Amino acid sequence: MTYISIIITYVFISNLILTQFLGMCPFIGVSKNVESAVGMGFAVTFVMAIASLTTWAIQYFVLVPLHIEFLQTITFILVIASLVQFVEMVIQKVAPPLYKALGIFLPLITTNCAVLGIALIVVRSGYNAMESFLGGVAAGLGFLLAILIMSTIRERLDTERIPRAIKGIPIAFIAAGLMALAFMAFDKALLKNLLG
Amino acid sequence: MLKEFTKGLFKENPIFIIVLGLCPALGVSTKVINALGMGAGVIFVLLCSNILVSLLKDFIPDKVRIPSYIVIIASFVTIVEMVMQAYSPALYKNLGVFVPLIVVNCVILGRAEAFANKNTVLPSIMDGLGMGLGFTIGLVLIAVVREILGAGTITIFPIGSFDGVIPIPGLVNSPVRVIGLAAGALLVMGYLKAFFNWYLDRK
Numbered sequence: 001m002t003y004i005s006i007i008i009t010y011v012f013i014s015n016l017i018l019t020q021f022l023g024m025c026p027f028i029g030v031s032k033n034v035e036s037a038v039g040m041g042f043a044v045t046f047v048m049a050i051a052s053l054t055t056w057a058i059q060y061f062v063l064v065p066l067h068i069e070f071l072q073t074i075t076f077i078l079v080i081a082s083l084v085q086f087v088e089m090v091i092q093k094v095a096p097p098l099y100k101a102l103g104i105f106l107p108l109i110t111t112n113c114a115v116l117g118i119a120l121i122v123v124r125s126g127y128n129a130m131e132s133f134l135g136g137v138a139a140g141l142g143f144l145l146a147i148l149i150m151s152t153i154r155e156r157l158d159t160e161r162i163p164r165a166i167k168g169i170p171i172a173f174i175a176a177g178l179m180a181l182a183f184m185a186f187d188k189a190l191l192k193n194l195l196g
Numbered sequence: 197m198l199k200e201f202t203k204g205l206f207k208e209n210p211i212f213i214i215v216l217g218l219c220p221a222l223g224v225s226t227k228v229i230n231a232l233g234m235g236a237g238v239i240f241v242l243l244c245s246n247i248l249v250s251l252l253k254d255f256i257p258d259k260v261r262i263p264s265y266i267v268i269i270a271s272f273v274t275i276v277e278m279v280m281q282a283y284s285p286a287l288y289k290n291l292g293v294f295v296p297l298i299v300v301n302c303v304i305l306g307r308a309e310a311f312a313n314k315n316t317v318l319p320s321i322m323d324g325l326g327m328g329l330g331f332t333i334g335l336v337l338i339a340v341v342r343e344i345l346g347a348g349t350i351t352i353f354p355i356g357s358f359d360g361v362i363p364i365p366g367l368v369n370s371p372v373r374v375i376g377l378a379a380g381a382l383l384v385m386g387y388l389k390a391f392f393n394w395y396l397d398r399k
Contacts, residue, residue, distance in 0.1 A: 018378060018379075019378045020223065020378075021218070021219050021222040021223040021378070021381065022219050022223075022297070023219070024218035024219045024222065025216065025218060025219070025302055028215070028218070070274060070277075070278060071274065072296070073270055073273055073274050073277065073296040073299055074267065074270035074271060074273075074274055074299075076296075077266055077270050077299050077300070078263070078266070078267065078270070081262075081263055081266060082263075110262075110266075112300070113219045113297050113300040113301075116296070116297060116299065116300050117219075117293060117297060120293050120296055120297075121293060124293070164393075164397065165390045165391075165393045165394035165397060166386070166390040166393070167393075169215055169386075169389055170386045170387070170389040170390035170393060171386070171390075172386070173382050173383070173385045173386030173389060174382070174383060174386035174387070176382045176386075177379045177380070177381075177382030177383035177385075177386060178379070178383075180377075180378045180379035180382055181374070181379040184377070184378075184379065
């Protein structure tokens with residue numbers, strides 16, 4: 001796959017939230033207002049980019065040569081958990097304003113299944129280092145796009161009159177479902193038409 | 197003791213009331229059998245991690261408890277992964293990336309943090325079983341709705357000459373395909389949650 005097609009694939013065609021349901025908890029939980037949604041989106045993109053590159057290296061330089069691929073799940077989650085901690089400490093020291101913006105979201109990312117999900121997906125797709133990194137970045141951008149659209153919808157919904165039973169989480173799911181319907185317009189055929 | 201078991205089934209149902217563990221709930225609910233397989237995996241991991249966490253709660257330093265829980269959970273998930281790969285490769289292939297993703301299922305980590313590290317072994321076992329069953333019930337409910345509407349069938353275990361697929365007359369020839377797709381999962385989840393809200397409100 002070319003680099004551009006990887007980016008289009010993970011941002012639009014197999015958007016992690018809207019087609020694979022990965023990262024559903026933060027998607028519903030942190031999308032109540034635009035500001036925190038954007039913060040969460042950028043934090044996830046940042047961690048995903050580093051995580052998918054790191055787990056790629058672990059897979060091909062440690063697990064495969066030692067023939068211990070069955071330990072993949074446990075090593076990946078440990079790597080991601082410590083990576084999140086590490087990123088948090090580095091940002092706090094190097095870029096305090098960035099830490100102020102992203103800080104509260106970083107600890108939540110460890111249990112965001114999208115991060116482990118994209119790490120596993122890129123390894124299972126057999127990408128090389130550059131493709132894995134781009135896959136991580138693109139999946140993060142896809143997450144950012146979805147959560148940004150979702151938060152603007154939910155801010156609008158706050159001022160509308162909604163029946164009590166579907167207020168809050170149910171209406172968020174229904175809105176997400178309609179968004180997913182719209183995203184079905186992006187499919188493999190579109191990619192073929194775009195890139196020939 | 198029985199209360200710890202039954203609370204997970206309906207009153208504190210992980211999927212519909214607490215709204216946790218949604219990724220697998222939506223991702224694997226295209227067929228009833230996938231939901232049952234996923235549910236069995238989650239019950240096993242939840243039960244084992246609850247037992248181990250409640251036994252080790254006095255030995256794990258408070259500062260590193262979350263990473264320790266993750267290691268415990270990940271070990272059991274690896275066991276589930278290997279067993280499923282060996283005995284039920286078709287199911288393993290259908291569930292795909294969602295099997296290793298049991299590690300980050302918030303229900304399991306949530307129970308370890310909220311229940312097992314404050315209680316003794318026996319209540320933790322009851323809590324794990326109840327929450328696991330509640331999760332499975334929620335998952336199967338979504339899967340039943342999606343499979344009946346989206347494919348017009350109900351797929352369960354094949355027994356003898358019965359191949360495990362029950363066709364629903366009238367729907368099997370012209371199903372509502374969109375319910376089986378990604379968008380349908382989100383819509384079904386939304387309406388089911390709305391139904392539960394309405395039901396709890398009315399009481």
